[in-house]
Amino acid sequence: MTMTLDYNAIKSNIIPHKVEGTKYAYGTAGFRTKAELLDSVMYKVGILATLRSKKLNGATIGVMITASHNPEEDNGVKLVDPRGEMLEQSWESYATKLANANDGDSLAEAIDQIVTAHEINVEARAAVIYAYDTRPSCPELVKCLEQGLTVSGAEATGFGLKTTPMLHYLVRCINSAGTSDAYGEPTEEGYYKKLSEAFKVAVSGKPRLSTLHVDCANGVGAPKLAEFAKHLPEDVLSLKIINDDTHTQGKLNKDCGADFVKTRQQAPLGSEIAPGDRYCSYDGDADRIVFYYVDSNNVFKLLDGDKIAGLAAMFIMELVQDAGIDTLKVGVVQTAYANGSSTNYLTNVLKVPVSCVPTGVKHLHHEAEKYDIGVYFEANGHGTVLFSPEALNTIKTAEAKTPAQQQSIQQLQAVTDVINQTVGDAISDMLLVETILTNREWSPEEWDQAYTDLPNRLVKVVVADRTIFKTTNAERELVEPEGLQEKINEHVAKYSQGRSFVRASGTEDAVRVYAEAATRSECDELAYKVSLLVYNEAGGVGKPPMMP
Numbered sequence: 001m002t003m004t005l006d007y008n009a010i011k012s013n014i015i016p017h018k019v020e021g022t023k024y025a026y027g028t029a030g031f032r033t034k035a036e037l038l039d040s041v042m043y044k045v046g047i048l049a050t051l052r053s054k055k056l057n058g059a060t061i062g063v064m065i066t067a068s069h070n071p072e073e074d075n076g077v078k079l080v081d082p083r084g085e086m087l088e089q090s091w092e093s094y095a096t097k098l099a100n101a102n103d104g105d106s107l108a109e110a111i112d113q114i115v116t117a118h119e120i121n122v123e124a125r126a127a128v129i130y131a132y133d134t135r136p137s138c139p140e141l142v143k144c145l146e147q148g149l150t151v152s153g154a155e156a157t158g159f160g161l162k163t164t165p166m167l168h169y170l171v172r173c174i175n176s177a178g179t180s181d182a183y184g185e186p187t188e189e190g191y192y193k194k195l196s197e198a199f200k201v202a203v204s205g206k207p208r209l210s211t212l213h214v215d216c217a218n219g220v221g222a223p224k225l226a227e228f229a230k231h232l233p234e235d236v237l238s239l240k241i242i243n244d245d246t247h248t249q250g251k252l253n254k255d256c257g258a259d260f261v262k263t264r265q266q267a268p269l270g271s272e273i274a275p276g277d278r279y280c281s282y283d284g285d286a287d288r289i290v291f292y293y294v295d296s297n298n299v300f301k302l303l304d305g306d307k308i309a310g311l312a313a314m315f316i317m318e319l320v321q322d323a324g325i326d327t328l329k330v331g332v333v334q335t336a337y338a339n340g341s342s343t344n345y346l347t348n349v350l351k352v353p354v355s356c357v358p359t360g361v362k363h364l365h366h367e368a369e370k371y372d373i374g375v376y377f378e379a380n381g382h383g384t385v386l387f388s389p390e391a392l393n394t395i396k397t398a399e400a401k402t403p404a405q406q407q408s409i410q411q412l413q414a415v416t417d418v419i420n421q422t423v424g425d426a427i428s429d430m431l432l433v434e435t436i437l438t439n440r441e442w443s444p445e446e447w448d449q450a451y452t453d454l455p456n457r458l459v460k461v462v463v464a465d466r467t468i469f470k471t472t473n474a475e476r477e478l479v480e481p482e483g484l485q486e487k488i489n490e491h492v493a494k495y496s497q498g499r500s501f502v503r504a505s506g507t508e509d510a511v512r513v514y515a516e517a518a519t520r521s522e523c524d525e526l527a528y529k530v531s532l533l534v535y536n537e538a539g540g541v542g543k544p545p546m547m548p
């Protein structure tokens with residue numbers, strides 16, 4: 001069946017902006033703002049997904065409606081490319097242009113520009129799948145998206161309530177079906193089966209760990225994890241889910257979830273954490289995870305994305321070695337927010353190559369693809385491990401010389417299936433960590449011993465115009481405002497193991513200041529000095545920063 005673009009239908013069904021003059025931008029993680037402002041955006045995203053699919057000869061494109069860890073009144077939407085990765089960056093500006101077109105003619109014009117620039121065959125078929133999280137605003141927004149998909153002539157399939165990583169998985173499965181790298185069965189059930197079967201193999205023969213407590217942020221992770229758990233007997237993985245109320249209004253991400261735990265460095269509401277317990281928290285769409293515990297003195301200890309990266313790199317490097325295929329090169333990708341101690345551990349203890357890239361999953365993902373096995377994690381808990389097609393083939397065809405080698409090969413194979421290689425996935429990353437802890441027979445304390453985090457602090461400074469902040473060197477240095485970096489350097493030099501950098505946020509109208517140093521008081525002082533510098537020299541707005 002071929003479909004042409006019906007411009008008349010597109011124009012006459014346009015959903016206008018609710019608030020005249022709203023400016024939309026496709027940012028680091030798609031469009032994200034107050035849900036009530038998004039109906040018009042959904043319509044345009046439907047059209048864009050259709051165009052993207054037509055451009056890629058009918059490959060299936062994904063659309064996910066979620067605002068992750070944001071408060072419940074927000075929502076958002078992002079596109080997923082055919083291999084399950086984020087929308088190609090060069091298309092982000094088209095998304096922005098379409099979203100801001102507020103009448104039929106300017107919308108048609110924006111569409112025409114894309115069609116011309118990419119020589120899109122408007123007769124080509126288009127296939128789009130979509131899903132959404134538990135936000136109360138989703139059903140309304142789904143209707144607007146469907147309207148956009150219908151007028152643009154896509155073959156659209158709604159997958160209902162899903163976690164973000166499940167949608168990425170489904171897109172990859174559909175597009176790879178019947179090829180030599182078929183990713184899996186394109187159903188929710190298929191996702192559960194793939195992960196649970198692989199996990200069983202990965203932990204076979206080892207004693208089960210104690211119960212893992214999972215804070216699901218009162219989001220979509222809760223019903224999905226409960227469903228997943230049915231595929232694993234209690235004697236393989238024992239889970240206790242907390243914060244699973246997806247029905248009471250106002251509870252999503254409220255005082256719980258990965259973002260809360262990471263930024264506040266404290267256990268979520270609803271937990272009764274005690275020494276000896278092992279906890280983790282997902283975010284609202286279940287694509288991030290952090291672990292934590294309290295030590296024997298009841299001191300809260302966070303095991304964030306950096307700790308997960310270190311654990312995963314260590315385990316995979318050893319497996320590759322034990323399997324006799326250490327021709328495969330492992331690398332780790334971090335951002336400037338990675339704790340200095342973690343970078344030091346990776347570089348000097350594990351001796352693994354580390355690259356640093358700008359914030360945002362798309363940057364990490366692409367850099368990780370440069371390695372045979374690329375481990376990438378943001379400190380905030382978003383990350384995964386990518387195996388190149390060659391690496392997967394090497395693992396699949398490796399011939400063992402000893403039974404021990406055989407076991408390592410089998411385990412490595414299972415690990416590749418436990419890991420969601422399309423995007424960071426809280427359920428899958430949780431299973432990876434549990435696999436490693438089970439095999440090492442480690443408690444969280446033992447995992448935590450790899451290195452001690454340097455005290456760090458993240459401060460938000462509101463300025464008149466954050467776009468004047470231009471960075472280089474993976475956001476670690478400012479180029480503009482001119483001269484500011486030199487002044488930051490002067491402060492940093494005064495503190496033992498001091499490090500600080502400044503960048504404009506991609507998701508909020510503010511500038512972020514990060515600082516770390518050898519002691520808590522030095523770190524706090526450095527964060528304060530640099531924040532004040534930014535406030536004074538670059539148009540600070542509102543109250544000046546204060547010493548914490």
Ligand code: 16G
Binds near residue numbers: 028380504
């Ligand atoms: C987005 C990014 C996340 C990043 C964060 C930084 C994706 C899917 N998400 O949530 O990776 O850490 O933005 O926010 O890419 P910031 O620019 O406001 O500091």
Ligand code: MG
Binds near residue numbers: 068069
């Ligand atoms: Mg998220």
